[in-house]
Amino acid sequence: MQNFRFICPTDFIFGKDTENSVGEEIKKYGKRILLHYGGGHIKKNGLYDRIIRSLKANEIEYVELGGVKANPDVEMVREGIRLCREEKLDFILAAGGGSVIDSAKAIAMGVSYPGDVWDFFVGKAQIEEALPVGVILTIPATGSEASNTTVVTNSEGGHSKRAASGDNIKPVFAIMNPELTYSLPAYQTAAGGVDIFSHVAERYFTLEPDCGFTDRLCEATMKTVIGCLPEVLSHPQEYAGRAEIMWTGTIAHNGILGVGRSEDWGSHMLGHEITAFYGLTHGATLSIIIPNWMEYVYKTDVTRFVKYAVNVWNVENNMDHPEKTALEGIRRTRDFFRSVGMPVTLEEAGIDGDRIEEMAENCTKYGPVGGFVTLRKEDCMAIYEKSK
Amino acid sequence: MQNFRFICPTDFIFGKDTENSVGEEIKKYGKRILLHYGGGHIKKNGLYDRIIRSLKANEIEYVELGGVKANPDVEMVREGIRLCREEKLDFILAAGGGSVIDSAKAIAMGVSYPGDVWDFFVGKAQIEEALPVGVILTIPATGSEASNTTVVTNSEGGHSKRAASGDNIKPVFAIMNPELTYSLPAYQTAAGGVDIFSHVAERYFTLEPDCGFTDRLCEATMKTVIGCLPEVLSHPQEYAGRAEIMWTGTIAHNGILGVGRSEDWGSHMLGHEITAFYGLTHGATLSIIIPNWMEYVYKTDVTRFVKYAVNVWNVENNMDHPEKTALEGIRRTRDFFRSVGMPVTLEEAGIDGDRIEEMAENCTKYGPVGGFVTLRKEDCMAIYEKSK
Structure with missing residues (x-):
């Protein structure tokens, strides 16, 4: 730590x-x-x-x-x-x-x-x-x-x-x-939920090895979003679910889940460019980018992605093929975003991808981005390409 | 909530x-x-x-x-x-x-x-x-x-x-x-760990049904203590474990794990009397009282004790006999306290129990205690008796 x-x-x-x-x-x-x-x-x-x-x-x-x-x-x-x-x-x-x-x-x-x-x-x-x-x-x-x-x-x-x-x-x-929040439209509710989830994910993927307690708190928060968001979408006027989601949003981003560790934030940087260029809702940029970012970077620390898959998504750990466990966790992440009605490709969001190079250029204008994996312009381009 | x-x-x-x-x-x-x-x-x-x-x-x-x-x-x-x-x-x-x-x-x-x-x-x-x-x-x-x-x-x-x-x-x-904290003796380290664990347990056992997020954060904190305390006792000069325990101690009791719910605190009140009468270390009063309190009260909400057993202690859920699941969680709690060198009976702490009635009387002097289950004088006496 x-x-x-x-x-x-x-x-x-x-x-x-x-x-x-x-x-x-x-x-x-x-x-x-x-x-x-x-x-x-x-x-x-x-x-x-x-x-x-x-x-x-x-x-x-x-x-x-x-x-x-x-x-x-x-x-x-x-x-x-x-x-x-x-x-x-x-x-x-x-x-x-x-x-x-x-x-x-x-x-x-x-x-x-x-x-x-x-x-x-x-x-x-x-x-x-x-x-x-x-x-x-x-x-x-x-x-x-x-x-x-x-x-x-x-x-x-x-x-x-x-x-x-x-x-x-x-x-x-x-x-x-x-x-x-009862009257929030489904799309805005789901986009908010993805944003909350992503604030935890940006901290969970860290280079710091000895931060098991905060990892557990992160997992608890992500699991709550996974459990509550579909509930809230089905029953938008039920207090319990709305209250849980509201409080996860605060805990996810008041800093408590990032203590003692490096954080990433590459996906947010990539997402911000999509919003700046195309005006897409912040949460929708993240539902597209995060699974693609994960697939692009997971090999740099398969063990952490296995932990994510097992502890957050209850994936059965394939001990002989840890990469399969890791990829299953990412697959479930994308499926979850899709299941709450969020886009998971640029195309689904009505974006053709013609300006990928410009976005990548802008994203790295002040230097490479990301604390878990360092993304240079060509990495950003590759992740945007994967996201088409 | x-x-x-x-x-x-x-x-x-x-x-x-x-x-x-x-x-x-x-x-x-x-x-x-x-x-x-x-x-x-x-x-x-x-x-x-x-x-x-x-x-x-x-x-x-x-x-x-x-x-x-x-x-x-x-x-x-x-x-x-x-x-x-x-x-x-x-x-x-x-x-x-x-x-x-x-x-x-x-x-x-x-x-x-x-x-x-x-x-x-x-x-x-x-x-x-x-x-x-x-x-x-x-x-x-x-x-x-x-x-x-x-x-x-x-x-x-x-x-x-x-x-x-x-x-x-x-x-x-x-x-x-x-x-x-490297130089803390084993007994003081373990007593501190039990105190930290108990601060979460006193909040976990609540009458509030819709607080699943905070429940998960509580479970994460208790699991960290369970995982780290034996590590710290084996390797008292390793930074990582000492750091985890130190931070759990803060999160356990800064109030964040008690938001939106009733709390209990009956075990602390019972323990305070043992300290006041016999001078026993706070953590040692809790390692004795908490498992006995749990056995005394679990029937009032078997479901919550099943959740505790499964999510904190990884007990396999016996769906046909939930009480067995609940009791297994309590058994593991007592075994854990014993495994880190803490007493689990009054006798092990060198206390004969002659002053049980006085302690129970004192404990309830300003009214019954406990938010999850209300303990009157006779309940306190029964828990002290069970703890002999």
Whole structure:
């Protein structure tokens, strides 16, 4: 186990009706807030009204910035930063899914930075301070409600979807009411589930040999997603399954499953390019890439892929032919993604693959990617080709 | 899953040589500290010198209070409170195991309270504010480095070992270097392992039906202890095993394994009385009580005990006779405790059992105990009798 530092200070307020306490929670941190959200969904389902009621009851002033789209754009982040400065706001409430939260985090870290916020995403600046961000989560997927990361898209001068990280952008609280996810469409639910699963897989495939405890916690989390996601798709209004998926999303990405080990993240990098070039949903890029990435890299550590197959997928271990065990685990991964309605090839997602070289070029623009296996441009091309 | 609130703000600094940064960490919170520790062990192994060096390098003034014994006494807590007030200290560093940390937490919450600190332990006062506490952990066992609980013993007017809880006594940081545990004697190592295991078991046995994810995380933690503890006893100076055990101790008791569910804690209450009456090590009271508690209560939820047997102990499920499966899981629990050198009967611990009625009386003095099964005085007596 490598030396590590881990902190997750987020205050989780989980369960039915918890959004009604949002004003009370915010009061501990600020008085004038940016209320940040996406499309009209929170207005249709009543969440917006409940938030406003709670803000007013607690005498919290608010400025609104709605309209965040999937794969939040740096332009809106800049607009948020401008608003926070002009209106002297001291807190950001993100009411939505990962895109809204990521946009809020990026705004939070940009307010006191004199340069352009995109600097953080290309390694030109480190996050020194940030406004506190609170969350009301409506889509379990990205784990952004407790992660130290934000992913933002920049369309200027080509396509770019990049991440920035820092412990001081971890949300101060996350209000998580599983009932708010009852109305999520099946596709979005499944895409979220794949994203959660992949956050664990990116950590599970590590070069670190002595981290059996965290491996077990990873396996427990992946098995829960495998068990619960089909349940939730069949019974979208059942609390138990929605609650399990919501909490796995947090544990998968708050950092606890990555302590003391190297992580990979190659599949995310490959997936981000597909989104940047074709606009495909994040979870759908992962359901395509992950099994292909696995098949491309498994020979570098067959033993770990055997462990994955046996402990996560209950594959019977073929001791004489461990590679067969490993491949069966990968096959079941792909079958699972397909079974919940997600694409497993680029073609199924309506993508022809003409821009594979461009994507591979862009993916490795700042150097090779991946911590478990290092992927250079030609590796990225090969994985995209396999994914056609 | 029940509604829950979970926060674990502790900053974990885990790995080799991490204790050398203690002064830098403390600087974020205070300038004049109480350095609290146990016997001479930290002086013998050099930890004390390294702490002092780091404090001086960071210009932190310190007042020492050493000599904390196992099952920390309320008298020393009162002494620490007096010191903190007189010397105007603003931070407490606990360098040691659970007893030292618990003593430090109790001091921390008593400093600004005008009444006697024992009030917190008998429900006469709630923790309103506390000095920040930092930890250098030397014994993985109680999980006190990240828990919201402190357990203190009061010998005035009879024997009493009781707990007080509050989120504001969670340590602000926990420095955890597994190498500091290399010199722990086998008995203390094993007793710590049993304590860790029991912290999970007390949460695993719940009345809440829909908490499968946390169940899996609990199972992962218990399986890790089962796998690693014998390894550590055979190879006490191997880093990997010591590191795994140290981290399980934190996860087992920082609250994450208890979210959204009722917990039990009956075995801990029964065990505390054995310690209060006979001075027996905490872990040894649990290795005796837990299997007997399990046999006494398993019929109230055979299904959960079958799950425990199959998922934690790999017992083959006897579908025709689930009770046999359940009992086999309990048998393996007792065998495991015995195999690591811990007593499994009162007699093996040199206790005759003459004071069973007194212990049962004391255990239920403030009402019945246990969240999974409610234990009244006669139940406690029966479990103590079974444990002879």
